[in-house]
Amino acid sequence: MKKFNLSILNKYYITILLSFIILIIAFPESNFNYESSYDGSAYWGLNYLFNNDITLFNNLLFPWGPLSFLKVPVVMGNHVIYSIYFKLLSWFTFIYLTLLLGKKTDVNRNPFTFIIVLTMALFFQIDHAIITIAIVSILHFNLNRHWGWILLAAISASLGIYIKASIGIIALSVIFSQIIFDLFYFKKYKQFLIYILIITSALLLPGLILFHSITAIFTYHYNIIQLSFSYSGSQSLFSENNMFIVFFIIILFVLFPVIVKDNNARKAYWIMFIAFLLNWKYCISREDPPHYSSIYSFIILGFGLITIFAGKIRIRQILVPTIIFSLFYLNMSFFHDFNVRQMEYNKVNHFYNSFFNFSDFEKTFLLSSNNNKSEFVLDSADLQKISNHSIDVYPWNLAYISKNNLKWKPGRQLLFLAYSPEIDKETASDFSIANGPEYLIFHSVENRNGGTMGSLDNRYMLSDEPNTIFEILNNYLFVKEIPNTKNSRYGAILFKKCKSSKFEKPKSVKTENVSWNTWITIPKIVDGIERVKINFSKSFFQKLKSFFYKDQPYFIEYKLLNGKIFRFNFSPETATEGIWVSPYFNDFMTNVIANQVQAIRFSCINSRAVSSQIKLEWQQIYFKNNINSLDTGSIQIPFYNSSKLFGKDNSEPKPFLTSINDIDETDSLWTPNTNIVSSVSYTGEYSSIVLKNNYSSTFILKYTDLTKDTTNKIIVYASVFSNLPDNANGSLVISYEDDSDSKSNLYSSIALPNVKKYILDNWGFSQLSFEIDIPKNHKGIIKVYIWNYGNVDFNFDDFEVSIYKTQ
Known part of the structure; x- marks a missing residue:
């Protein structure tokens, strides 16, 4: 009788079992909720295109691809279930291949490999899982030189590039690093051409299935290259990094192959070197918490795989990455909302909800999504006006389309991008008289000046895409304002396409x-x-x-x-x-x-x-x-x-009195500014500090100085720019005080916003209006000031008060 081979059990079945254990413990969170943010609109739009007309991806200028629903599904068709099973397959594959790599390099290192892979799985998102499959496949290739590993890496990279450009580009950089290294080291040109053929086939085949056109495939990849080169210049956020920490991190990273003597570790480092740089550039450009956290996830990915692949594990191999990770984490700790982003160490509930409670899970997100879109419902008159005509949205809020089931005609860049002048020129024609939709919803975006002409990253909506804005205003006429059912400041304008353009050439x-x-x-x-x-x-x-x-x-x-x-x-x-x-x-x-x-x-x-x-x-x-x-x-x-471009009237209400305290100059209605500094200001040279548990310079006006007629109703409008750290607390206050009748005293306030520390020069704008009904023959005092009721000092600048009479 043939004996049962226990080594086979140890080699495969135990690795599979351990993979499933990690998979269940660290299964990624699934969020199918629709939010009316830029990202939420992008996710819905991408799902809509795949579900309704995938050919629209052929000329799309957007950093996401036709398979993006696998990463960011919404409740539409079977997208959610497809996404869950894709995550299951991706997570299991990266876990299993990484555990197997550890077993191949050193079988006695299994417990240590298990801990590293579990840590990776807890930190990772789907991006990292796909990239890891490509990298681990290349490391396996270095152990037995089988072309199948190149094919698996190429398939992973290909899936990545049709989901999101950044995933595929980083994965491809590892593959090309390997085959170029082989070309220079082994001089096997025929083998190099075979590898190129494998990679090209893996990239083209999904494209042929999705687009049914070779031309469309090359257009798609050309557009990805365009967007990649424009990303950093247009999408950068400017954080208050500790540059000493950042510089020390870079030094440690560059010196890693010098400090670590293991040849396998060095080889893995150089294979991933370009991937490290690309991930660094991608995340450090858009340096908000989600992108920045991707950096330290990639540190765990890269150095985790280097450690697993190393011939021998020494303290320095673990110490250097640990220091790099800790320093990145320390730098990120200064960011806004850092404490909110808690790490989950047990994600079993994600696995349970995805596979054993799916129906209720999906219904919860569907109800939440519908609730998030409820404020964008159009009234019956607007819906009748639009009827079955084509319509688009600018700059990005597709909740109007989704909630009202409108006939959407998407442009080539899907949503507002402002990536480059070349892309702006190319896509501006989407709003021409020949190509544009019949109607356009132009919605408000709050800016830090308290207005609704904002854009991403404190930019001005009318400047971000000059050619596109020109085409919209040239070819569309104002129809009416569309109110927001929850917040009057977040409405929109309905435009209708003209029969002929309005402007002469610039x-x-x-x-x-x-x-x-x-x-x-x-x-x-x-x-x-x-x-x-x-x-x-x-x-x-x-x-x-x-x-x-x-x-x-x-x-x-x-x-x-x-x-x-x-x-x-x-x-x-x-x-x-x-x-x-x-x-x-x-x-x-x-x-x-x-x-x-x-x-x-x-x-x-x-x-x-x-x-x-x-x-x-x-x-x-x-x-x-x-x-x-x-x-x-x-x-x-x-x-x-020009005012009529946005449906404006030609009458502007005039204030009875306006007074500005810009710190540089102050009129007699304000008490003196104290604690003036020149190191930070919104405009001009100076700002003033409001000390903890204290008050700012105060606007003071006696009511008898304001009017001598019988008018006893006024509106006091106040606005100010402030710079509150996360842990500061303050309010903008308008008050009316009457010593002769304390019952007539009135008070109104609004909390000042906390600024995001990860953005330089980020001032918050606050405004408050207060209607005061003053009893006749009373001689009260109007005061406007800032109250710091917290334990942290903060700055203010450009404090303005205007007073209007009411009829």
Whole structure:
């Protein structure tokens, strides 16, 4: 009788069993909830395209691919169940292959390998699992040189690139590092060509199945390359990193192959070197907590695999990655909301919900998603108006489409991107009269100035995609405002496509060279639109820094005729096409005329890293004489017709009194500013500190000084910029005090926002309006101030108070 071979059991079955144990303990969380954020809209849009017309991916300019629903499903068709089983397969494959790699390198190291793989699985998201399959396959290839491992790595990378560009690019970098190393070391050119054929086939085959066209496949991959080169310059966030910590991390990483003498560990390090750099560049550019946390997940991935693949494990091999991880973690601990992101050490409930409670699990997310979209319901009149006509949304909130079941006509970039001027030019035609949808929902995005013309990362909506914005305003007419059922400030505008365009071609009127941090008077324009194209050069060091790290933030300030100053970030890449200057729209959800701009100013963190002069080319865009909206009888009213682009009236309520305390200058209605500093300010040179458990400079006005008529109702409007750390607490306060009748005292306040520490120059804007009904013959006092009721000091700047009479 043949004896049972226990070694086979030990080699495969125990590894499979251990893989399932880790899989159950560390199964990734599934979240199918729809949120009306940029990412939430992107996920719904991608799922919709796959479910309804996958051919729309052929020319899509977006960093996600047709298989993105496997990573970010929504409750649509069978996408959720497909995603769960794909995660199951991916997680099991990466766990099993990694445990098997550890067994091959040193069978006595199994418990240690188990701990490393469990740690990886707890930290990982689906991105890391796919990348790990590719890397582990390449490491297996180094042990037995079988081409099947190259094929498995290529399949993994191919799936990754059709899910999300960054996954596939990082995985492919490992494969190409290996085959190029083999080419130079072994000089086997025929083998190299075979490997290239395997990789190419793995990339093309899914594309053929999805797109049914070779041309579409190459277009898709070309678009990915376009987006990859534009990512850092357009999507960077500028964090207050501890550069000493970051520099020390880089030194330790570079010195790792010198410190560690093991040849296998060194080989694995060099195979993954480009992958490390690509992941670093991708995550450090968009340095918010989710992207930054991906860095330390990749540290666990990379150095975990290096340790498993090493011939011998020494203390230094574990110590160096541990120090690098700890330093990254320390740097991230300064970020906003860091404490909220808790690590789960037992994810069994995720596995249970996904496979044994799926029906209830899916229903919970469906109800939650519908609730999140409820504020974007259109009324019956709007739905009847739109009817079965095609419609799109700008800049991104597809909740309007999803909730109202509208006939969506997506553009080639799916949602607003602002990646590069080339992409902006290419996709602007999606809103032309020939190609654009019949209707367009143009929705508000809150900015830090309290307006609704915001964009991503403190930028200005009308400047981010100059060509696209021109096409929209040129080819669409205002129909009506669409209110938000939960928040009046988060509404939208319904546009309808014109029969003919409204504008003449942009006309260049002036070029000049200006300096940074200098107010520039804008060329006079009565009506229409004024833009300015911006060009400046960067030093060699700054270009080098941008390549390996990222650029610096750049700012534009608008000074209005009424003295108000508004500040935004801008992207130098898209600014070459023209930044919007005048008229300035801060809030299109209020019925006021467009604001006139008298001057603008450009600044950056380090002006020595760029040319001292900025080249400006001023553009003016005029209305055609034959359009119906042009009212020549009112041409002397500044921006009369420009205001109507967003459905504005030509009447602006005038305050009875306005007073500004910008710290640099203060009028007599304010008590003196204290604790003035020049190290930080929103505009100008100075800001003021509100000490803990204390009050700011106070606006004081006696009611008898305000009016002598019988009017006893007023509206007090106050706004301020503040810079509160996460643990600070403060309020903007408006009060009316009457010593003769304490029952008449009135008080209103709003909490000041905490700023995000991971973004430089991040000031929060707060505004408060308060209607006061003052009894006749009373002589009270109106006060406006900031109250710091916490234990941490914070700054404020540009404190403004306006008072309006009511009829």
